[in-house]
Amino acid sequence: MDGGRKDAGTRVRGGVHSAERHDSAHKHVTGAADYIDDMVEPVGTLHAYLGLSEAAHAEIVSIDLTAVRSAPGVVDVLTAADIPAVNDVSPVHAHDDPVFAEDKVMFWGQPVFAVIAESRLQARHAATLARIDYRPLDAAIDIDAAMAAGGDLVTKPLKLERGSVDKALAEAPNRIIGNMEIGGQDHFYLEGHIAFAIPGEDETVTIHSSTQHPSEAQTLVAQVLGVAANAISVQVRRMGGGFGGKESQPALFAAVAALAAKRLNRPVKIRPDRDDDMIATGKRHDFKVAYDVGFDDEGRILGVEGTYAARCGFSADLSGPVTDRALFHADNAYYFPHVRLKSLPLKTNTVSNTAFRGFGGPQGVVGAERIVEEIAYALGKDPLEIRKANFYGPPGRDVTPYHQTVTDSILDRLVSELEISSDYQARREAILDFNRQGGVIRKGIALTPVKFGISFTATWFNQAGALLHVYKDGSIHLNHGGTEMGQGLFTKVAQIVADCFQVDLDRIRVSATSTEKVPNTSATAASSGSDLNGMAAQNAAEQIKQRLVAFASEKWSVSAEEVTFGPGGVCVGSKTVPFDVLVAEAYMARVHLSAAGFYKTPDIHWDREAGKGRPFYYFAYGAAVSEVSIDTLTGEYRVERTDILHDVGKSLNPAIDKGQVEGGFVQGVGWLTTEELWWDDKGRLRTHAPSTYKIPLASDRPRIFNVALAEWSENKERTIRRSKAVGEPPLMLGISVLEAISMAVASVADYRECPRLDTPATPERVLMAVERLRAHGGAEA
Amino acid sequence: MATVSMTVNGKSVSGEVEPRTLLVQFIREQLHLTGTHVGCDTSQCGACVVHVNGDSVKSCTMLAVQADGSDVTTIEGLANGDTLHPMQEAFRDNHGLQCGFCTPGMVMSAVDLLKKNPKPSEGEIREWLEGNICRCTGYHNIVKAVQQAAQA
Numbered sequence: 001m002d003g004g005r006k007d008a009g010t011r012v013r014g015g016v017h018s019a020e021r022h023d024s025a026h027k028h029v030t031g032a033a034d035y036i037d038d039m040v041e042p043v044g045t046l047h048a049y050l051g052l053s054e055a056a057h058a059e060i061v062s063i064d065l066t067a068v069r070s071a072p073g074v075v076d077v078l079t080a081a082d083i084p085a086v087n088d089v090s091p092v093h094a095h096d097d098p099v100f101a102e103d104k105v106m107f108w109g110q111p112v113f114a115v116i117a118e119s120r121l122q123a124r125h126a127a128t129l130a131r132i133d134y135r136p137l138d139a140a141i142d143i144d145a146a147m148a149a150g151g152d153l154v155t156k157p158l159k160l161e162r163g164s165v166d167k168a169l170a171e172a173p174n175r176i177i178g179n180m181e182i183g184g185q186d187h188f189y190l191e192g193h194i195a196f197a198i199p200g201e202d203e204t205v206t207i208h209s210s211t212q213h214p215s216e217a218q219t220l221v222a223q224v225l226g227v228a229a230n231a232i233s234v235q236v237r238r239m240g241g242g243f244g245g246k247e248s249q250p251a252l253f254a255a256v257a258a259l260a261a262k263r264l265n266r267p268v269k270i271r272p273d274r275d276d277d278m279i280a281t282g283k284r285h286d287f288k289v290a291y292d293v294g295f296d297d298e299g300r301i302l303g304v305e306g307t308y309a310a311r312c313g314f315s316a317d318l319s320g321p322v323t324d325r326a327l328f329h330a331d332n333a334y335y336f337p338h339v340r341l342k343s344l345p346l347k348t349n350t351v352s353n354t355a356f357r358g359f360g361g362p363q364g365v366v367g368a369e370r371i372v373e374e375i376a377y378a379l380g381k382d383p384l385e386i387r388k389a390n391f392y393g394p395p396g397r398d399v400t401p402y403h404q405t406v407t408d409s410i411l412d413r414l415v416s417e418l419e420i421s422s423d424y425q426a427r428r429e430a431i432l433d434f435n436r437q438g439g440v441i442r443k444g445i446a447l448t449p450v451k452f453g454i455s456f457t458a459t460w461f462n463q464a465g466a467l468l469h470v471y472k473d474g475s476i477h478l479n480h481g482g483t484e485m486g487q488g489l490f491t492k493v494a495q496i497v498a499d500c501f502q503v504d505l506d507r508i509r510v511s512a513t514s515t516e517k518v519p520n521t522s523a524t525a526a527s528s529g530s531d532l533n534g535m536a537a538q539n540a541a542e543q544i545k546q547r548l549v550a551f552a553s554e555k556w557s558v559s560a561e562e563v564t565f566g567p568g569g570v571c572v573g574s575k576t577v578p579f580d581v582l583v584a585e586a587y588m589a590r591v592h593l594s595a596a597g598f599y600k601t602p603d604i605h606w607d608r609e610a611g612k613g614r615p616f617y618y619f620a621y622g623a624a625v626s627e628v629s630i631d632t633l634t635g636e637y638r639v640e641r642t643d644i645l646h647d648v649g650k651s652l653n654p655a656i657d658k659g660q661v662e663g664g665f666v667q668g669v670g671w672l673t674t675e676e677l678w679w680d681d682k683g684r685l686r687t688h689a690p691s692t693y694k695i696p697l698a699s700d701r702p703r704i705f706n707v708a709l710a711e712w713s714e715n716k717e718r719t720i721r722r723s724k725a726v727g728e729p730p731l732m733l734g735i736s737v738l739e740a741i742s743m744a745v746a747s748v749a750d751y752r753e754c755p756r757l758d759t760p761a762t763p764e765r766v767l768m769a770v771e772r773l774r775a776h777g778g779a780e781a
Numbered sequence: 782m783a784t785v786s787m788t789v790n791g792k793s794v795s796g797e798v799e800p801r802t803l804l805v806q807f808i809r810e811q812l813h814l815t816g817t818h819v820g821c822d823t824s825q826c827g828a829c830v831v832h833v834n835g836d837s838v839k840s841c842t843m844l845a846v847q848a849d850g851s852d853v854t855t856i857e858g859l860a861n862g863d864t865l866h867p868m869q870e871a872f873r874d875n876h877g878l879q880c881g882f883c884t885p886g887m888v889m890s891a892v893d894l895l896k897k898n899p900k901p902s903e904g905e906i907r908e909w910l911e912g913n914i915c916r917c918t919g920y921h922n923i924v925k926a927v928q929q930a931a932q933a
């Protein structure tokens with residue numbers, strides 16, 4: 001139901017499947033929602049700032065921090081030598097991610113020291129006064145340089161294989177070999193990284209960290225300080241955006257703040273400015289994909305071989321699972337009868353790349369869609385026809401390259417509905433006509449699908465906890481391991497609890513995520529936030545509910561079946577007891593009104609060595625049609641219209657889910673079109689502010705933008721209220737814009753040549769593609 | 782150090798600032814009005830927009846001393862007691878926010894737009910908001926919110 005608030009008599013306010021507003025909406029519009037930098041600073045609060053390296057790869061010959069120490073307001077300076085225990089914040093415990101560089105710096109912008117001062121401004125100024133001498137070493141900045149230097153890897157690569165790909169390729173009637181460059185992306189969460197540590201007694205310290213992964217920050221800070229995890233409390237009420245950029249990266253800031261706070265016994269806050277945030281923290285991986293595809297004359301894929309090389313930066317960070325996920329999505333929605341895929345997680349002297357919405361998956365999907373385009377242009381067909389011919393289908397055409405069977409595909413229906421509702425065929429005809437006139441402005445249209453696997457591929461992360469208290473006045477306190485970064489997780493999970501007890505949503509208060517309340521949590525990532533935490537919260541609510549049912553049935557001598565929770569109160573036999581009255585009575589009868597809930601995703605397993613298993617519990621689907629115009633004299637373009645039909649199963653909250661779809665799409669379009677990261681030959685990131693790094697603006701939104709959820713869809717698996725995850729998949733709907741641009745470019749050569757547009761498809765790149773296709777003899781029609 | 786005095790959200794305030802203190806620092810750190818956010822530090826994201834003498838201004842672009850004697854309104858001063866400004870209500874009701882970090886600046890910019898152009902076209906709204914970055918929403922519901930407020 002997409003009805004929003006319903007009559008309080010028949011339905012609780014704010015149960016599941018209703019379009020509740022974000023729980024902090026009122027606070028956001030009044031400026032009352034506190035982010036970490038808004039918290040009241042205790043007297044004596046100090047400010048830390050990082051000193052960053054100025055060499056991409058070098059030995060540190062000497063460090064002179066005298067001027068830093070004597071600068072006004074400076075209280076302390078920290079270097080690697082001041083770390084009490086382990087100088088490492090690697091999220092995968094690879095021991096390659098120092099808090100402060102020791103003898104060598106591995107990228108331009110790597111933290112070398114931190115200065116602690118009375119004010120942030122003083123710390124920031126003092127940080128510029130260091131004198132560090134470097135002896136330069138050979139630096140490999142990009143993928144090509146890394147390959148040329150021998151191809152060092154930061155982590156073990158993955159291979160997925162099924163069938164006999166060499167034979168399939170050799171025997172295929174058609175074969176294309178090609179390459180694609182796929183750019184990276186800066187997260188540009190509007191709230192940058194920040195940590196605020198407050199020292200406690202003994203070894204304890206409380207850290208307010210803008211993190212998607214409080215438990216990991218806790219573990220790593222404990223490791224740096226050499227204390228047990230129980231001494232470290234990490235808390236986060238909300239983030240001003242995360243997008244994966246605050247999964248592993250916050251640990252360094254949390255560690256610096258905690259270390260300084262314990263040394264000085266004063267609260268310490270650290271917030272880099274935007275430029276330093278962009279320079280010193282990891283981003284989406286850029287990839288080079290080399291593909292070799294064999295196909296028949298109808299466009300059916302017979303075999304695919306692909307190598308996915310990624311710029312990982314100087315350390316492993318999350319590059320292992322990120323590059324794995326690129327392979328898991330290299331098929332997107334298409335059946336590859338014979339296939340061999342390999343990842344190459346390359347070590348480079350750049351910032352260590354990290355999680356970003358889709359986690360490598362989008363790069364895999366973009367590669368798959370390039371393969372489809374190649375086939376379509378080679379055969380002179382509409383790419384949509386090629387897509388449909390290759391969708392996963394019935395047994396015999398339903399096994400992925402990682403040997404998981406696709407049993408829940410709804411793309412046939414979803415795509416044909418979208419094709420009709422967007423009037424795709426007629427518009428494509430009209431565009432072909434328009435382009436035939438040979439004007440300066442050319443148009444393109446593309447319909448692209450997405451199939452996205454849901455679950456952490458590290459199986460053990462697929463667990464979650466929640467803590468629920470019912471107070472004797474009937475109010476409910478909810479806490480769970482998931483973090484709120486704007487995606488509406490707190491709202492959705494509260495809706496689930498409201499639904500369980502059949503109470504109005506405003507009876508429930510959700511408190512800040514805290515390692516003290518729910519331990520050993522997984523990152524709020526992999527789109528899994530509501531799948532996992534929603535189930536855990538439901539489990540906690542069910543426990544309390546069962547105790548209340550047992551109590552009521554005993555007290556009023558009715559069977560347990562006769563006790564039901566309804567919007568008007570709890571029905572006990574023939575009488576109705578208001579929820580708070582029941583709770584008050586239960587308290588007097590000494591019923592336990594608090595519960596810890598737990599959930600683990602069933603039925604998943606993954607054998608990485610063999611490249612086989614069922615890593616994903618289910619798949620989420622979606623599709624988008626975009627129409628663009630390009631100016632063939634300048635390469636500039638604009639999105640005229642986008643229609644989206646997206647699958648979120650049975651939506652927990654259609655308003656929030658639609659918001660995720662819209663935001664994800666626009667972020668995906670930004671990634672593939674305007675957002676260009678550029679390092680110079682010294683390894684300096686030169687695009688470190690929105691002045692040089694172009695994020696989509698309000699004026700970049702499609703002129704016409706129709707977004708719908710596939711309301712008929714219901715998760716086949718027993719997920720929380722049959723919903724599906726929504727965070728990451730819509731990002732890949734942005735590929736429709738890339739392919740529409742590509743079609744507009746192809747028109748200058750009468751669609752005989754695949755434009756092979758790499759990403760980001762900036763106006764410069766589009767213009768160069770137009771020129772290239774024209775030079776190849778693209779006689780104008 | 783210099784003394785500045787101004788009216789902020791209807792109250793007269795004054796404080797000692799360095800000549801280089803930004804208006805946003807004065808507002809956040811000295812007046813403790815933290816609804817005005819800092820997103821980019823370099824006058825690009827719009828998270829810090831406030832009104833100075835009725836016009837929207839990126840408060841990280843203005844020195845506190847430049848605002849001496851001015852009438853400043855921040856997001857905290859927009860509502861009339863418990864009654865939200867129609868623009869605040871429109872953002873809240875149209876889901877024109879996710880993480881909310883851009884929201885105060887967005888709302889303040891949009892209020893200024895409607896003052897200058899009470900019935901903007903959709904295109905005019907999109908263009909006006911070019912100085913305000915939102916990384917979460919894709920702007921769809923933000924534009925919708927401004928349209929609704931324009932009808933209020």
Ligand code: FES
Nearest residue numbers: 821825826827841
């Ligand atoms: S902080 Fe002022 S414009 Fe970004």
Ligand code: FES
Nearest residue numbers: 879880915916917
């Ligand atoms: S709501 Fe997050 S930046 Fe706009």
